[in-house]
Amino acid sequence: MNILGIYSNKGGVGKTTAAVNLSFLAAEAGLKTLVCDLDPQSAASFYFRVKPKLKRNAMGFRKGGKNIARSIKGTDYENLDILPADFTHRNLASTFNKLKRRKRRLNRILDPLRPEYNLIVLDCPPSISLLAENIFNVADYLLVPVIPTTLSVRSHLQLLTFLKKKNYAKDNIFAFFSLVDRRKKMHKELMATISREFKGILHNSIPSLSNIERMGIEREPVQAFAPTSVAAKSYRKLWQEVDETLLD
Amino acid sequence: MNLSVLDGRDGRKIIGDLADYHLLIQEQPKAKNVAIYDTFDWRLFEKSLLLYGAENELILHSLSDYKIVRRTKVDSLPGFAWEFPDGDLKSLLAPILEMRRLLKLTEFRSLFTIYRILNKEQKTVVKLFYEEICRVAQEQTLCVHLHVEPVRGYPRYYRKTVDRLEKMGFVQINPKTMYFDVLKESDKTPGEYSSKLRLQLEPNMRSDEATKIILRSLLRTMKANENYIIEDLDTEFLHDFRVAIRRTRIVLGQIKRVFPADTTKKFQRDFAILGKLSNELRDLDVCLLKENPYKKMVPESLREEINPLFLFLNDKRSKVLEDFKNSLCSAEYSKAVRKWEDFLNEPLAESPTAPNATVPISELARKRIHKRYTEILKTGAQPSETANDHRLHALRIECKKLRYLMEFFFSLFPRRKISRLIKELKSLQDNLGDFNDLCIQRAYLRKTVDELPISGHQAKKTTLAIGSLIGRLEEQTQTAKGSFSEIFTRFASPTNRGLYHELFVATKGKASP
Numbered sequence: 001m002n003i004l005g006i007y008s009n010k011g012g013v014g015k016t017t018a019a020v021n022l023s024f025l026a027a028e029a030g031l032k033t034l035v036c037d038l039d040p041q042s043a044a045s046f047y048f049r050v051k052p053k054l055k056r057n058a059m060g061f062r063k064g065g066k067n068i069a070r071s072i073k074g075t076d077y078e079n080l081d082i083l084p085a086d087f088t089h090r091n092l093a094s095t096f097n098k099l100k101r102r103k104r105r106l107n108r109i110l111d112p113l114r115p116e117y118n119l120i121v122l123d124c125p126p127s128i129s130l131l132a133e134n135i136f137n138v139a140d141y142l143l144v145p146v147i148p149t150t151l152s153v154r155s156h157l158q159l160l161t162f163l164k165k166k167n168y169a170k171d172n173i174f175a176f177f178s179l180v181d182r183r184k185k186m187h188k189e190l191m192a193t194i195s196r197e198f199k200g201i202l203h204n205s206i207p208s209l210s211n212i213e214r215m216g217i218e219r220e221p222v223q224a225f226a227p228t229s230v231a232a233k234s235y236r237k238l239w240q241e242v243d244e245t246l247l248d
Numbered sequence: 249m250n251l252s253v254l255d256g257r258d259g260r261k262i263i264g265d266l267a268d269y270h271l272l273i274q275e276q277p278k279a280k281n282v283a284i285y286d287t288f289d290w291r292l293f294e295k296s297l298l299l300y301g302a303e304n305e306l307i308l309h310s311l312s313d314y315k316i317v318r319r320t321k322v323d324s325l326p327g328f329a330w331e332f333p334d335g336d337l338k339s340l341l342a343p344i345l346e347m348r349r350l351l352k353l354t355e356f357r358s359l360f361t362i363y364r365i366l367n368k369e370q371k372t373v374v375k376l377f378y379e380e381i382c383r384v385a386q387e388q389t390l391c392v393h394l395h396v397e398p399v400r401g402y403p404r405y406y407r408k409t410v411d412r413l414e415k416m417g418f419v420q421i422n423p424k425t426m427y428f429d430v431l432k433e434s435d436k437t438p439g440e441y442s443s444k445l446r447l448q449l450e451p452n453m454r455s456d457e458a459t460k461i462i463l464r465s466l467l468r469t470m471k472a473n474e475n476y477i478i479e480d481l482d483t484e485f486l487h488d489f490r491v492a493i494r495r496t497r498i499v500l501g502q503i504k505r506v507f508p509a510d511t512t513k514k515f516q517r518d519f520a521i522l523g524k525l526s527n528e529l530r531d532l533d534v535c536l537l538k539e540n541p542y543k544k545m546v547p548e549s550l551r552e553e554i555n556p557l558f559l560f561l562n563d564k565r566s567k568v569l570e571d572f573k574n575s576l577c578s579a580e581y582s583k584a585v586r587k588w589e590d591f592l593n594e595p596l597a598e599s600p601t602a603p604n605a606t607v608p609i610s611e612l613a614r615k616r617i618h619k620r621y622t623e624i625l626k627t628g629a630q631p632s633e634t635a636n637d638h639r640l641h642a643l644r645i646e647c648k649k650l651r652y653l654m655e656f657f658f659s660l661f662p663r664r665k666i667s668r669l670i671k672e673l674k675s676l677q678d679n680l681g682d683f684n685d686l687c688i689q690r691a692y693l694r695k696t697v698d699e700l701p702i703s704g705h706q707a708k709k710t711t712l713a714i715g716s717l718i719g720r721l722e723e724q725t726q727t728a729k730g731s732f733s734e735i736f737t738r739f740a741s742p743t744n745r746g747l748y749h750e751l752f753v754a755t756k757g758k759a760s761p
Contacts, residue, residue, distance in 0.1 A: 049371035050401075073401030076364075076372040081400055219370075 005139035
């Protein structure tokens with residue numbers, strides 16, 4: 001059983017689309033999968049057409065147990081459930097901050113779900129806060145989408161520095177290139193440099209494609225409405241690499 | 249939830265009418281041929297499982313709630329558990345099927361449609377799996393099955409949908425009912441065959457009548473297996489056939505003086521000959537079934553060297569099987585079976601000459617079981633230093649007689665108490681059985697070494713491998729022998745003795761099933 005956190009301290013890098021498509025592919029491969037939408041913007045819940053509402057909102061989430069089990073919804077796809085986000089997730093860090101063992105609250109919430117699922121995918125909000133530290137503690141692996149731009153690479157570097165400073169192991173941090181435009185020389189050059197200089201960069205990347213943007217209109221994983229598209233194929237390749245490289 | 253439609257109602261139309269209440273999506277219907285599989289002795293059905301194959305996929309359902317337990321893609325239908333592709337389905341089926349082959353029970357045409365009920369967000373909240381089942385190449389629907397599946401987190405939609413469907417003409421069904429209905433079309437009844445005895449005797453029944461009921465049931469088992477032995481589908485057809493013969497011989501030998509002496513003697517002779525005919529075939533089957541465990545017992549460096557043995561045994565089995573098939577198809581066999589059948593179907597004599605013929609069966613049963621039990625106690629209670637092979641072998645035969653007698657007369661005694669006694673006896677039998685099997689296999693392997701058609705260097709290496717196997721079997725024989733004393737003490741415990749006394753001697757324990 002694995003918990004995979006799709007995380008970045010930068011927004012708009014393709015975390016949610018990756019979380020939705022990778023979890024769809026995991027479920028399709030026969031893994032009983034749960035997407036855990038931790039982002040108050042609730043985009044993953046939106047893509048699966050599920051209302052962003054938890055039983056007893058942040059209080060219920062904080063307590064875990066039955067409240068969590070009752071909040072889980074089945075998606076339209078076999079083997080794939082979602083724990084939707086709630087708007088009160090915006091206060092999750094401050095809620096955790098008031099509690100004991102504040103950096104390990106997510107472990108308490110998600111550990112009881114481990115026996116039921118083969119894979120839990122966390123769709124994380126963009127921040128380096130107490131919530132992020134909870135994510136680092138609970139996730140077996142972190143998968144970071146990185147746009148091949150200077151600012152995005154700078155954010156990734158910030159993340160790695162933060163993890164080192166806080167003594168988190170870096171072996172389970174992996175990154176993949178997202179929103180790649182192969183026509184741009186700068187993208188190609190940056191990708192080559194980063195792949196050379198950073199460890200844990202996956203070979204497969206996700207291009208910037210209109211079909212991925214269309215997910216907001218279709219409200220489905222790209223595999224469901226355009227299974228033969230380049231976008232779908234890219235996610236499939238990325239899933240295969242994640243499955244082979246990261247997961248037990 | 250599993251539903252079927254009331255007679256005269258149109259299931260499709262009713263589901264279509266749900267669109268008045270919800271957004272309803274119908275997926276493209278799929279037609280496919282579906283075949284149901286189980287072993288001859290209904291091992292999957294007995295575990296409440298249903299295995300069916302459609303379009304290169306094998307799907308295992310639970311028959312209690314119709315949920316899918318496991319599924320796997322296959323290129324061709326596996327006959328035995330070990331032929332399944334590695335995975336969850338194989339590991340679940342292997343201990344259930346053991347050495348039995350899967351048989352196709354029936355084939356039908358299924359028209360399968362998935363409907364989905366959506367909420368305002370156009371999210372699926374209930375799934376409906378609607379299936380119309382027809383005979384292959386025929387239009388007429390035999391039965392209709394609707395499986396309503398809730399989507400997690402949307403229980404209200406599910407409850408409302410089921411309520412509506414029930415009001416509109418669907419009724420709840422047990423998936424087992426549907427299974428029985430489909431198989432009925434192929435003249436099959438799930439669970440109709442079992443290698444276990446399922447006899448219902450009355451305590452006051454005449455002993456000759458009760459004995460004939462037992463014997464007729466055993467003859468049915470023999471006949472049920474005959475054709476499959478000829479087809480050589482798996483080894484257990486012969487095994488069940490042989491057990492039926494052995495049980496018949498024990499009935500004739502142990503339920504004494506219920507038929508005229510010369511009649512009993514004549515049939516005892518016939519069945520003794522018939523039993524011996526397949527001895528070698530069964531020995532070969534046992535050896536070949538153990539090919540893998542045997543290979544694991546041989547040191548790795550010699551593992552390949554033992555292959556000539558199994559090649560030889562396989563080859564020999566084909567010849568021995570041919571001989572046995574010829575015997576089964578022979579006029580002598582048919583004649584013997586016909587005579588036996590005629591005898592069993594003869595009306596009971598009004599004033600029979602055999603002294604025990606009219607004795608109530610419960611009385612005779614108690615007497616015979618108690619006699620056998622005391623014999624076992626006597627033989628087994630000899631000091632352990634004398635636990636020689638011969639005595640253990642004799643004890644095994646005694647135990648077998650007792651076990652069969654208790655199984656024949658099971659229905660005459662309180663179920664829980666006799667089951668407990670059978671369970672205790674079984675653990676003793678398992679120990680003695682292991683010991684005996686190991687002795688026979690060792691002897692058989694020793695005998696086979698001389699027959700192997702190989703020579704030179706290979707012969708030396710193969711003999712060495714067989715020798716090391718015999719050595720391991722010898723170790724296991726000693727282990728089985730070593731644990732005998734403890735198992736026998738449990739069997740001969742005062743509690744057990746008391747229960748035997750209560751059921752089979754004391755008048756208080758008279759037949760009250």
